Amino acid sequence: MQWIAQGFIFRRITSPFHQLDPRVKLLVSIELFTLSLLVGSLPEVIIALSGIFAIASISKILRRISRTLTYTLFFAIIIFSINILVGYPLMDAFVIAVRFLAIVGSTSIFFLTTPPDELELVMKWFRLPRDIVFAFVTAVRFVPVLMMDALQIMDAQKSRGLELQKGNIFSRFRRFIPILIPLIVDAVLRSGDLAEAMEARAYGAVKKPTSLYQLEIGVWGKVATILSITLIVPLAYLFLFLM
Amino acid sequence: MIEFSSVEYRHPNGVLALRNIDLKIRKGEVLAIVGENGAGKTTLIKHTNGLLKPSKGKVTAFDMDTNDESVANLSRKIGIIFQNPDHQIFSESVENEVKFALKNFGFKEEAISERLEWALNFFDLERYRTTSPMLLSGGEKKRLCIASVLAWDPDVVVMDEPTVGQDFIQKERLIKIIQMLVSKGKTVVIVSHDIEFIWPLQPRVIVMCGGKIIADNKAGKIFQERELLNKARIVKPQLQELSEKIHGESSGAFSNIYDAKQWVISKLKSD
Numbered sequence: 056m057q058w059i060a061q062g063f064i065f066r067r068i069t070s071p072f073h074q075l076d077p078r079v080k081l082l083v084s085i086e087l088f089t090l091s092l093l094v095g096s097l098p099e100v101i102i103a104l105s106g107i108f109a110i111a112s113i114s115k116i117l118r119r120i121s122r123t124l125t126y127t128l129f130f131a132i133i134i135f136s137i138n139i140l141v142g143y144p145l146m147d148a149f150v151i152a153v154r155f156l157a158i159v160g161s162t163s164i165f166f167l168t169t170p171p172d173e174l175e176l177v178m179k180w181f182r183l184p185r186d187i188v189f190a191f192v193t194a195v196r197f198v199p200v201l202m203m204d205a206l207q208i209m210d211a212q213k214s215r216g217l218e219l220q221k222g223n224i225f226s227r228f229r230r231f232i233p234i235l236i237p238l239i240v241d242a243v244l245r246s247g248d249l250a251e252a253m254e255a256r257a258y259g260a261v262k263k264p265t266s267l268y269q270l271e272i273g274v275w276g277k278v279a280t281i282l283s284i285t286l287i288v289p290l291a292y293l294f295l296f297l298m
Numbered sequence: 299m300i301e302f303s304s305v306e307y308r309h310p311n312g313v314l315a316l317r318n319i320d321l322k323i324r325k326g327e328v329l330a331i332v333g334e335n336g337a338g339k340t341t342l343i344k345h346t347n348g349l350l351k352p353s354k355g356k357v358t359a360f361d362m363d364t365n366d367e368s369v370a371n372l373s374r375k376i377g378i379i380f381q382n383p384d385h386q387i388f389s390e391s392v393e394n395e396v397k398f399a400l401k402n403f404g405f406k407e408e409a410i411s412e413r414l415e416w417a418l419n420f421f422d423l424e425r426y427r428t429t430s431p432m433l434l435s436g437g438e439k440k441r442l443c444i445a446s447v448l449a450w451d452p453d454v455v456v457m458d459e460p461t462v463g464q465d466f467i468q469k470e471r472l473i474k475i476i477q478m479l480v481s482k483g484k485t486v487v488i489v490s491h492d493i494e495f496i497w498p499l500q501p502r503v504i505v506m507c508g509g510k511i512i513a514d515n516k517a518g519k520i521f522q523e524r525e526l527l528n529k530a531r532i533v534k535p536q537l538q539e540l541s542e543k544i545h546g547e548s549s550g551a552f553s554n555i556y557d558a559k560q561w562v563i564s565k566l567k568s569d
């Protein structure tokens with residue numbers, strides 16, 4: 056459980072990729088995503104996946120992305136089985152399943168390398184309404200907090216004799232009620248507190264608040280943008296029409 | 299009774315929270331664990347009932363290796379009361395909140411109602427019996443949590459920050475409760491920053507710092523060591539301070555505020 060929780064917690068790492076402008080990271084992520092969508096044969100899948108792992112290793116998140124993909128494997132196996140059942144050839148079913156892994160991997164790249172505050176700047180740059188941006192970013196920020204809460208609640212209930220691993224699926228589900236209720240109540244209380252604290256610090260007092268940080272692409276951002284586009288466009292063309 | 303031998307614990311994120319812990323908790327003693335934020339106190343007590351298993355070394359409780367026992371089994375003997383009541387309250391009534399653990403531990407129907415009556419009475423929660431626990435005040439919630447653990451009568455009672463949010467009267471009552479538990483032969487472990495609360499209990503004190511135990515002694519001794527207290531960022535208990543001012547260093551201190559008051563009054567009268 057702890058292990059799963061850790062997978063959701065954003066950690067600040069310094070790597071060449073992390074330091075890029077978040078918009079560039081988003082672009083690279085979208086490019087890999089597109090590539091994964093276009094995949095249709097084994098060599099293509101391999102190319103797309105190696106692209107993802109190459110970026111992951113530059114960003115020093117190989118371990119974390121592998122962890123995400125391990126969870127995703129579960130769904131990939133389901134997809135694979137269903138495809139086999141409905142009569143796809145083995146290789147096609149395999150490619151479709153792995154493509155799913157590539158799609159998840161490419162999106163994770165962005166979220167594993169972009170802290171919530173950069174996410175906020177990107178969303179604002181897209182001119183999304185401020186309240187929506189704030190709600191979304193806060194939700195992202197609170198995932199690890201809720202995870203930690205869940206762990207503490209589980210500790211407290213286990214100490215009162217609750218055994219989570221016991222019994223069949225049905226009774227197991229019932230055993231989660233003592234965990235879920237405090238978790239939900241806690242989240243509601245917390246959001247109330249947060250709203251008051253925000254208002255106390257004049258959230259929403261002016262229509263157009265100023266921002267401390269400005270996005271700036273920089274030289275390396277430009278280099279990465281051009282480089283990635285010159286790589287992706289021919290590859291996509293190749294995938295679509297030649298292979 | 300509970301024994302830590304060369305215990306080390308590393309959190310999954312790599313933080314080394316306990317280093318080389320050797321500790322014997324003896325039957326019938328009051329043990330206070332103090333130390334700055336992040337010193338590893340909560341991590342330490344989570345090892346007593348097997349919630350956390352040591353990364354290195356061994357913890358035994360009642361001659362059971364915590365690695366081989368379920369948390370439920372160990373908790374039957376070692377009751378931990380956690381800091382935040384909101385992390386455990388879930389029932390629709392105070393009554394059921396207390397019954398929760400009793401049912402989990404397989405108490406018989408009669409035993410359940412007997413223990414429930416005792417707990418509600420003892421903690422002055424009778425009138426809230428059918429109220430939703432979420433509607434109680436912070437202090438009352440805390441009391442309910444303590445009641446819900448003491449209800450199953452564990453041999454060792456571990457409390458993480460029991461005084462947070464409690465008013466003076468409740469703190470005094472908590473001290474009485476702890477003294478009552480000790481007189482019944484129970485072992486009590488208290489994690490607290492509240493030195494003034496610990497002082498009247500005159501417990502054995504261990505001081506933690508950076509995941510290590512840096513001192514282990516009687517309260518009267520520990521609170522005389524200025525350097526140690528500075529290192530662990532602890533302010534001397536006021537009664538210790540007072541008695542040092544009156545009687546000079548290294549003398550025994552007043553064990554509670556009433557003794558001190560008595561002393562001052564008799565002093566004033568005789569002068």
Ligand SMILES: Nc1ncnc2c1ncn2[C@@H]1O[C@H](COP(=O)(O)OP(=O)(O)OP(=O)(O)O)[C@@H](O)[C@H]1O
Pocket residue numbers: 309310311313314315333334335336337338339340341342
């Ligand atoms: N679930 C967790 N995952 C990772 N690290 C943790 C976790 N819980 C605690 N830590 C870390 O372990 C160290 C010890 O934490 P612990 O909670 O035991 O301290 P504490 O002495 O109880 O502090 P406090 O007085 O604030 O309650 C801290 O550095 C903390 O950041």
Ligand SMILES: [Mg+2]
Pocket residue numbers: 339340341458
């Ligand atoms: Mg703590």
